[in-house]
Amino acid sequence: MTINCKGQLIDLKSPKVMGILNITPDSFYGGSRFSDSKSVLKRTEAMLAEGATFIDIGAYSSRPGAAHVSEVEELGRIVPIIELLIKEFPLIQISIDTFRSKVAAECIQNGASLINDISAGLLDEQMLSTVAKLKVPYIMMHMKGDPKNMQSKTEYQNLINDIRKYFSERLRLAKDLGIVDIVIDPGFGFAKTLEQNYELLSNLELFRNIEHPLLVGVSRKSMIYKLLDKQPEEALNGTTALNMAALLKGANILRVHDVKEAVGCVKLAEQLKSEFIS
Template sequence: MTINCKGNLIDLSTPKVMGILNLTPDSFFDGGKHKNEKDILNHVENMLNNGATFIDLGAYSSRPNADHVSETEELNRIIPIIKSILKSFPEALLSIDTFRSEVAKQSIEAGAAIINDISAGKLDENMLQCVADLHVPYIMMHMRGTPKTMQQQTTYNDLVKDILFYFSERLALAKTLGIKDIIIDPGFGFAKTLEQNYELLNKMELFKMIEKPLLAGVSRKSMIYKKLNITPKEALNGTSVLNTIALQKGAKILRVHDVKEAVECVKLVEALDVRC
């Protein structure tokens, strides 16, 4: 199982880690933490040194009730940072967390390698065609509504079946447009209650029937800190526990704030060889 990133085949038979770089002031865990170029480059260097295969840049917070950010502001936040990172780390594989096709286009032109779309193309009707034209890997996530409205849209007939049907529709459309490398993200925390997040994790191996690489993004999310009655800053141990379970259930990419600990999860689970 491989994906083609800028001409390099990335083998996902051994799971990989995607480090998070938030360029927003209001993300739930590290919003505003990286305030200048030096801090950003130091953080990227640490993630790469700790074993991150991908760095995921986001300039529009997707937390519940996040403030709206204009397309111009999103571009102003992200394009200079892409160029700066690649100047210092030319081999870095950058994933761009955006649902806007123009941001995706300009980011890939600036040197990024992957598009990570929380809406699977539903928030921008041009996104899927844009990705097809760019010939880059595409992460499509399950979500209902928008970041502002998603937590009011948590009623399902059957959670897993409904999400599988969602992906079957989005994958069929992507296939007709010629998108080849697609990664599936079930969207923990997006239009799902606390209980639904755990139901989804418990049944995550069912997504293997889609026959696409599976990404798990549970890092320091409310499904951990609300369940344990702690803060996001205290949720690293819980994150490692759920990352381990996700790996055992077939995750091929872990999207995380804490790269070193996630890489350790991968190494230990690989040593056990007990993945489903």
């Protein structure tokens, strides 16, 4: 189970960690927000040293109620950061968190490696064809609606079956266009109630037979801190617990704010799984 990132085959049979770098003023967790070059370089260097395989850069907050960001502003925020990181860390694998095809294309042209799209191409009809032309790995996430209205769209006939059907349809379209390396993300926190998020996590193994790598992003989300009556800043312990559950149920990539702790989870989970096999 590999993906090709700028000529490097990355084997996801051993789970990998994706560190979050938000170039936004309003992401829900303040610890992931960075704007000036010095802090971006320092944070990226730390995440790479702690074991991150990918750095996921976002310039448009997808939290409920986040401010609209124009395409021009999104590009203005993100392209200089890519150029900065590529210059400082030539071997870095950068993931671009965007639902806009033009942003995706310009970021790849400037050195990014893969596209992470919260809408699986549904918010920009040119996204799938653009990714196909770029020939880069594509992370497609499950979401209903858009970030502004998704929390009013939490009705499902059957949560797991509906999400599996969604991926079946989006994967077919992507493959018909020639997209080869596809990762699926069930979208924790996107168009799902707190209870639905836990139903999804408890049934995560049911997505294994889709036969694509699985990304899980629960880091410091409200499904953790609201349940524990905490704030995002106090949700590291809960994040670590759920990351371990996700790994044991088949996650191939953990998208996180706290790389060191996630890498530790991966090591422990791999040891547990090796004991089961032996």
